[in-house]
Amino acid sequence: PPTDSDNPNELGGLQQHQQQQQQQQQANQDDNWGETNTALTGATSETGMSADEMARYSRELDAAAAAAASADAAGFDCGRAMATVLSVTLGLAAFISPLVMLKECSVACEGKLISLAFRLLILLVATWCLFFRRGRASMPRVYIFRVLILFLIFVITFAFWLFYGVRVWQYQESDYSSIVEFAVGLTDALLFVHYLGVVLLEIRHLQARYAIKVLRSPDGESHIYPVGELSIQRAAVLVLQQYAVDFNAFNPYLEQAYASARNRSAHRRSYRFYDVDQGSQANGSAAAGGDNGGGGNGGGHSSSGRHQRRGSAAGGGGGGGSRSAADRFYDECEYERRLRKRRARLVTAAEEAFAHVRRATNSELMGPQHLPQHMSQQQQQPIGKPMSAYEAAQTVFPTMLRALQKYLRITKQQPRYTTDMVLHHLTNCIHYGLSAKAFIERYLTQGPVVEDPRAPAGRKRQTWTLLCDCMPSRSLDDGVQFCLRQGDVSLFCTVKRIPFFSLGEEVFDNKRHKFVLRLNSETSV
Amino acid sequence: MPSSPHTQTVQLQLEKVPERDSHGQRVMVKDPAGGLAPKLLTGFRFAGGIDQDRQYCPYGYPDCGIYVTHVYSGSPADKAGLRVHDKILQVNGNNLAFLGHAQVAALLNRETQLSLLVHRGFQRFTTQLSDSLGSEARVSASVLL
Numbered sequence: 001p002p003t004d005s006d007n008p009n010e011l012g013g014l015q016q017h018q019q020q021q022q023q024q025q026q027a028n029q030d031d032n033w034g035e036t037n038t039a040l041t042g043a044t045s046e047t048g049m050s051a052d053e054m055a056r057y058s059r060e061l062d063a064a065a066a067a068a069a070s071a072d073a074a075g076f077d078c079g080r081a082m083a084t085v086l087s088v089t090l091g092l093a094a095f096i097s098p099l100v101m102l103k104e105c106s107v108a109c110e111g112k113l114i115s116l117a118f119r120l121l122i123l124l125v126a127t128w129c130l131f132f133r134r135g136r137a138s139m140p141r142v143y144i145f146r147v148l149i150l151f152l153i154f155v156i157t158f159a160f161w162l163f164y165g166v167r168v169w170q171y172q173e174s175d176y177s178s179i180v181e182f183a184v185g186l187t188d189a190l191l192f193v194h195y196l197g198v199v200l201l202e203i204r205h206l207q208a209r210y211a212i213k214v215l216r217s218p219d220g221e222s223h224i225y226p227v228g229e230l231s232i233q234r235a236a237v238l239v240l241q242q243y244a245v246d247f248n249a250f251n252p253y254l255e256q257a258y259a260s261a262r263n264r265s266a267h268r269r270s271y272r273f274y275d276v277d278q279g280s281q282a283n284g285s286a287a288a289g290g291d292n293g294g295g296g297n298g299g300g301h302s303s304s305g306r307h308q309r310r311g312s313a314a315g316g317g318g319g320g321g322s323r324s325a326a327d328r329f330y331d332e333c334e335y336e337r338r339l340r341k342r343r344a345r346l347v348t349a350a351e352e353a354f355a356h357v358r359r360a361t362n363s364e365l366m367g368p369q370h371l372p373q374h375m376s377q378q379q380q381q382p383i384g385k386p387m388s389a390y391e392a393a394q395t396v397f398p399t400m401l402r403a404l405q406k407y408l409r410i411t412k413q414q415p416r417y418t419t420d421m422v423l424h425h426l427t428n429c430i431h432y433g434l435s436a437k438a439f440i441e442r443y444l445t446q447g448p449v450v451e452d453p454r455a456p457a458g459r460k461r462q463t464w465t466l467l468c469d470c471m472p473s474r475s476l477d478d479g480v481q482f483c484l485r486q487g488d489v490s491l492f493c494t495v496k497r498i499p500f501f502s503l504g505e506e507v508f509d510n511k512r513h514k515f516v517l518r519l520n521s522e523t524s525v
Numbered sequence: 526m527p528s529s530p531h532t533q534t535v536q537l538q539l540e541k542v543p544e545r546d547s548h549g550q551r552v553m554v555k556d557p558a559g560g561l562a563p564k565l566l567t568g569f570r571f572a573g574g575i576d577q578d579r580q581y582c583p584y585g586y587p588d589c590g591i592y593v594t595h596v597y598s599g600s601p602a603d604k605a606g607l608r609v610h611d612k613i614l615q616v617n618g619n620n621l622a623f624l625g626h627a628q629v630a631a632l633l634n635r636e637t638q639l640s641l642l643v644h645r646g647f648q649r650f651t652t653q654l655s656d657s658l659g660s661e662a663r664v665s666a667s668v669l670l
Contacts, residue, residue: 517583517584518581518583519572519581519582519583519594520572520577520578520581520582521572521573521574521577521626522570522571522572522594523570523571523572523626523629523630524569524570525566525567525568525569525570525571525630525633525634
């Protein structure tokens with residue numbers, strides 16, 4: 001990463017910041033220091049230049065000052081800010097150059113001046129529309145196409161200023177219309193560079209060429225996305241955007257949910273017990289065996305005469321694979337049954353709760369409650385006076401509280417939702433007149449990642465690490481693999497090329513396109 | 526068999542005709558005696574037989590009897606009055622009830638003059654899909670009246 005070759009003035013502050021980040025990241029990481037090394041230089045060099053992040057950067061500073069966030073979220077990325085400043089300066093300089101080159105106007109060149117003004121206006125609007133957006137991501141390596149565009153702008157501006165300086169200042173070119181044409185030429189060149197930017201940055205990756213299969217590591221969920229011609233880092237950004245929407249939120253407690261009560265009461269982890277002599281048994285309880293297992297393992301391996309037996313425990317969900325296949329199968333069946341039972345209870349409870357609440361009619365809103373004229377009206381009398389959605393939610397919530405709690409407990413979602421959040425959701429549903437099934441939809445499944453209320457720190461900004469064998473600014477190709485990592489979650493991506501389809505044509509000839517019935521036996525006599 | 530206005534049992538007489546190829550010459554085939562004999566045509570197609578699976582027949586015949594599935598126009602079968610979906614009960618006095626498909630074909634090919642006892646009355650009628658929910662949709666019901 002070409003951090004050191006850039007502005008030497010900023011180098012001191014940048015290096016200091018890098019060291020700070022390094023220390024903090026190393027404190028956070030466990031012992032995969034090798035991976036930290038390679039990923040660290042990629043993640044903190046931050047030479048990816050996004051076109052304009054000034055606004056976002058200042059907003060981030062305010063947010064960081066207010067909240068106690070981790071070092072990543074509050075990070076002041078020197079490199080990125082500098083790159084942004086550079087690109088904005090360059091763009092502004094290129095934009096103002098045609099204006100500066102002009103002097104007072106004469107009547108003959110007014111037409112050209114008007115066209116120049118309009119071209120500048122179009123260039124301004126197009127640049128604002130295309131480049132002045134919030135960047136989606138910052139990438140480890142240089143974003144080649146953006147650098148190319150900026151380089152072209154720089155070259156054009158420089159060339160024009162060079163010619164201007166030589167011709168107009170030095171040789172005192174007096175023909176004003178030719179100067180105006182010169183400025184118009186510069187504007188045209190800038191417009192064409194903008195067109196090139198649109199094609200390279202926006203259009204080229206729209207046509208699907210490759211399919212990326214994304215596989216999430218701890219639980220094995222996978223999806224496939226079609227992408228176009230992109231570099232690996234841009235494809236990684238795309239994958240992360242799709243991941244936020246398509247994948248279910250990762251719940252690390254879900255693995256333990258499968259352990260049934262029967263197995264949980266038994267020994268927790270696998271224990272090993274050794275036969276010191278061939279005849280006698282070494283009796284160890286589970287705890288003692290487990291403790292000795294760690295220490296005795298080394299001894300068991302070193303001496304040859306020991307007979308080591310591994311006792312597989314009857315269960316232990318978090319153990320590490322000592323459950324037999326029959327246990328696992330039985331546990332999963334039991335879990336499915338219990339889940340469906342509780343789900344049925346939850347749906348019933350929610351529908352009963354929602355049946356109690358209905359929208360107040362006009363007559364109930366306006367007049368005070370009067371005694372019913374007929375007996376038939378008594379069933380439709382509302383209980384109490386009309387109340388707000390929040391009060392209605394509070395009133396009906398206890399009827400389904402228990403069912404909801406049990407369901408959340410079995411799907412291991414209970415750390416996610418507090419009573420306030422559920423009440424708020426219920427209020428919304430009542431307020432908008434939604435049904436009971438719409439209300440509980442949120443709790444039935446794990447939900448997409450983007451809606452996970454317990455997202456890692458820095459909801460608006462996440463740090464992922466890209467692991468790749470080759471350089472991330474290379475373009476995608478068939479068979480490229482890369483991995484994105486954040487904490488426990490790893491996304492392993494494989495790229496496959498979508499084949500070239502050669503379509504043929506087959507025409508229906510109505511005279512020959514006939515059908516006969518097929519009998520299993522038919523003989524002509 | 527019950528006879529209603531739609532069913533009848535008829536006796537048909539058929540004279541087979543020698544087959545002619547595109548030039549008008551008689552087509553000759555080897556006969557079991559060793560010589561050549563002209564190939565004779567009756568002019569219909571049949572399906573069925575006790576060894577056949579009834580489900581593979583698209584017409585939905587109610588039993589495994591021999592049914593005529595196609596009659597070539599201008600053929601002796603057509604002139605004799607044989608019609609599609611006729612059930613052939615006897616051929617020259619031989620009962621076809623327990624014969625397999627190949628055996629019936631051999632029998633029909635062997636005889637030169639055919640005297641067929643034919644039962645006519647198979648009707649295929651289709652009912653519309655029911656409008657009301659809950660009742661089954663009957664697309665095609667083939668009933669032998």
